[in-house]
Amino acid sequence: MASRIFSKLWIDSWVSRPRDLPLANLYAQLIPVSAPLLTSCAYLVVVALWSHVNRRQQKPHSGGPFLKAFVVLHNLALMVFSLLTFYHTAAILYQSLTDSGPFQGRWCDVTGKYWKSGFFYWGWLFYLSKYYELLDTVIILIKGRTPSFLQSYHHAGAIIGMWFLIANATPGAWIFITFNSFIHTIMYTYYIFATLGYRLPGKKYITYMQITQFIVGCTVTTGYLYFPNCANPHQLASIIFNLAYVTPPHLFVCPVCSCNLLPQGEDSISLFLLWFLLYFSLDSFSL
Numbered sequence: 103m104a105s106r107i108f109s110k111l112w113i114d115s116w117v118s119r120p121r122d123l124p125l126a127n128l129y130a131q132l133i134p135v136s137a138p139l140l141t142s143c144a145y146l147v148v149v150a151l152w153s154h155v156n157r158r159q160q161k162p163h164s165g166g167p168f169l170k171a172f173v174v175l176h177n178l179a180l181m182v183f184s185l186l187t188f189y190h191t192a193a194i195l196y197q198s199l200t201d202s203g204p205f206q207g208r209w210c211d212v213t214g215k216y217w218k219s220g221f222f223y224w225g226w227l228f229y230l231s232k233y234y235e236l237l238d239t240v241i242i243l244i245k246g247r248t249p250s251f252l253q254s255y256h257h258a259g260a261i262i263g264m265w266f267l268i269a270n271a272t273p274g275a276w277i278f279i280t281f282n283s284f285i286h287t288i289m290y291t292y293y294i295f296a297t298l299g300y301r302l303p304g305k306k307y308i309t310y311m312q313i314t315q316f317i318v319g320c321t322v323t324t325g326y327l328y329f330p331n332c333a334n335p336h337q338l339a340s341i342i343f344n345l346a347y348v349t350p351p352h353l354f355v356c357p358v359c360s361c362n363l364l365p366q367g368e369d370s371i372s373l374f375l376l377w378f379l380l381y382f383s384l385d386s387f388s389l
Contacts, residue, residue, distance in 0.1 A: 115190055115220035123226050132230070138265040142258040145236055153248040162246045173241055173297050181290035183231060187224050187283035194220045195276050210273050210332035221276055222268075228279050229264040232257070259347045266340035273333055274326045274341055281315045316348050 120129045131137060164170065198208050198216045211217055236257055242249045267275040288308060295302050326332055326341050333341065 113186070113190065115194075115223035116218060117220075117223045117226075118218050123223065125227075125230065128230065129226075132233075133265075133269050135265070135269075138261045141233065141236075142261050145239070145261075146254060146258050149239060149243070149249060149254050152243045156243060156246050156248055165241075165245050169241070169244065170297060174294055176237060176241070177290045177293040177297065180231070180235065181287055181294065183227070184283045184286035184290060187228055188280060188287055190220050191224050191276055191280040191283065195280055198276075206329055206332070210326070210329055212331075214271070216276075217271055217273075221279065222271070225264070225268050225275050225279050228283065229261075229268045232261045232264050235260070263344045263347045266343050270334075270336045270340045272337045272340040274323050277319050277323050278344060281319050285312055285315050320345055320348060 117123055120126060120133075123129060165173075194216050197219070198211070201208055207213070208216075211221075239249050239253060239257055242253075263278070266272065267278060285308075288311070292302060292305065292308060323341060323345055327338065
C-alpha cells in the first residue's frame with residue numbers, strides 16, 4: 103500500500119540542461135551571484151529595522167484567524183515539498199551507493215550521472231525554496247515578535263550556500279539537500295500542529311536532530327576536500343563556504359540548557375557581514 107502511494111509521488115527528475123528545469127525562466131535571474139547577495143543583505147536590513155520597530159512599538163500577538171490559516175498552509179506547503187525532495191534525493195543517493203564501479207567515481211559523481219538524475223532538479227527547487235522560506239521570518243515580524251539571531255543567520259546564509267552548490271554543480275550537494283529536507287519534513291509537520299494549537303512532545307528532539315544533522319553533514323562534507331580530483335576550485339569554494347556557514351552559529355548553541363549566546367537584533371548584521379567578507383576572501387573563490 104505504502105509503495106503504491108510513493109510510486110505515484112515519483113517525479114521524473116532527469117535534467118541535463120538548465121532550460122529543462124522547472125521554473126527555468128527564473129534561472130537567468132537567480133543564478134548570477136548578485137541575486138543571493140542582494141536578497142540576503144536586503145533581508146538582514148529589513149529584519150533589523152522591523153525588529154527595532156517591534157521592540158519599541160508593538161506587543162506580540164497571534165495575528166488573527168486569517169494569518170493563522172495562512173501559516174498552516176505555508177507550513178503544509180513546505181512540509182510536502184520537503185518530503186518530496188527527501189523522497190527523490192534519498193533514492194538517488196541510495197542508487198549512487200549501490201551502483202557498481204569505483205567508489206570515488208560514484209561518490210564524486212565524476213560523470214555527472216547522479217546530478218542529472220535528480221540532484222540538479224531538486225537542488226534547483228531547494229534553492230528556490232530558500233527565497234520562499236524568508237516568509238518564516240516575515241510571519242514572526244507580523245506578529246510583533248523579534249526573530250532570533252540563528253533564524254536570521256540561517257535564512258540569509260542558506261540562500262547563498264545553496265546558490266554556491268547549484269551554480270557550481272557541486273558534488274556533495276546531496277548532503278545539504280537530502281539531510282535538510284528530511285529535518286524540514288519533521289520540523290514543518292511540528293509547526294502545523296503547533297499553529298493549530300496542539301502541543302506535541304519532542305520539540306527538543308527536533309533541536310537534537312538539527313544539531314546532529316550539522317555534525318554529521320559537516321563530517322561527511324569534509325571528505326570531499328580530501329578526495330583527489332573530486333572537485334574543481336569553484337566546487338571546493340562551494341564546499342568550504344557551506345562548511346563555514348553551518349559551523350560558527352551552532353558552536354554557541356547549548357542544547358541542554360536551550361540557551362543561545364549569540365547577539366540579537368542589529369548585531370546580527372555586522373557579524374554576518376564580517377563572516378561573509380572573511381570567507382569570500384578565500385583565494386579559491388574566483389567566480
